[in-house]
Amino acid sequence: xxxxxxxxxxxxxxxxxxxxxxxxxxxxxxxxxxxxxxxxxxxxxxxxxxxxxxxxxxxxxxxxxxxxxxxxxxx
Numbered sequence: 001x002x003x004x005x006x007x008x009x010x011x012x013x014x015x016x017x018x019x020x021x022x023x024x025x026x027x028x029x030x031x032x033x034x035x036x037x038x039x040x041x042x043x044x045x046x047x048x049x050x051x052x053x054x055x056x057x058x059x060x061x062x063x064x065x066x067x068x069x070x071x072x073x074x075x
Contacts, residue, residue, distance in 0.1 A: 003063075005056035017060060019053045029057040 007021045017026040024046055032042050033054070043049055 003056070003060060005053055006060045019049060019057065022048065024049065024053075026057045026060055029054060030061055033058070 005020050006017050006026060007019075008015060008017055009021065012018055012021060013023055013025055018024060019026065019029070029042065033039075039051065039054055042054065043051065
């Protein structure tokens with residue numbers, strides 16, 4: 001996964017995962033794709049994005065869903 005395209009910066013979009021430091025969140029792109037908006041339409045609406053950015057957003061979301069949080073207990 002090319003996570004270099006996903007950036008987390010508290011000063012940009014409240015620290016939400018963004019594409020290459022731009023003010024386009026992974027959540028925005030995932031929402032558009034989930035609504036059935038085609039890749040070409042997304043890329044034309046955001047001309048500064050690249051096809052690899054959409055791939056990175058999907059890969060990042062899949063990676064995050066694979067993570068588990070476990071409660072640690074004192075020994």
